[in-house]
């Protein structure tokens with residue numbers, strides 16, 4: 001079984017039995033700026049905690065859950081958390097459900113310097129997209145999934161010639177915030193129309209940055225952007241909001257796909 005071949009030498013700071021991403025991904029070259037790095041002790045302290053709500057523990061836990069939902073399958077997708085001035089980022093090209101806190105990168109928000117870089121790994125290609133949610137929308141957590149239903153609604157919208165997913169009159173729409181600012185406080189109502197912009201995919205994840213940023217500017221109330229034939233980015237002010245929105249949206253996408261199969265409209269007359 002291929003999985004077993006990953007369970008070879010452990011990194012010295014590993015203390016749990018599961019294999020970490022560092023072992024999954026030894027092909028990546030080291031590239032670290034030692035001068036700006038925190039000391040090894042400080043760097044390890046950034047990701048070491050018994051608190052299950054510590055961002056380093058949460059990212060690993062969330063990705064395990066998301067894997068069971070098919071959201072981060074085959075190394076795709078991921079999650080990033082902003083905790084004050086610290087940004088926690090997963091490595092690229094690794095099985096996200098097997099990650100350990102010691103596999104995570106930590107970036108300083110203000111300087112964009114990595115305070116912690118695990119050897120042999122490189123940061124997720126989604127990093128510029130996560131940063132867009134943090135900087136443009138003040139997000140505390142951003143989730144990227146390759147959910148099949150998210151991909152399917154982008155295909156259905158493409159076939160319908162629209163680059164916005166729109167749906168109305170579903171109870172779960174009430175799980176999505178109205179927007180930002182005082183006058184947009186609270187969540188959408190049952191009668192409100194949910195709109196999620198869709199951007200084109202690119203050959204490389206990081207090249208989505210400009211169009212994702214443009215979609216965020218064009219749709220100032222949105223908390224998510226769909227990526228055609230790829231997946232979705234969803235963010236929230238904190239982990240709970242990002243996660244519950246991602247769940248609500250995925251549930252709505254599942255319904256939308258089923259409604260389409262049954263010949264039912266997304267916007268009832």
Ligand SMILES: CSC[C@@H](O)[C@@H](O)C(=O)COP(=O)(O)O
Pocket residue numbers: 074075076077078090091092093094123124125126144205
């Ligand atoms: C199955 S490869 C998927 C990647 O290209 C990308 O779309 C993705 O979501 C994850 O990028 P990663 O750099 O591994 O964090």
Ligand SMILES: [Zn+2]
Pocket residue numbers: 076077144145146205230231
């Ligand atoms: Zn992706």
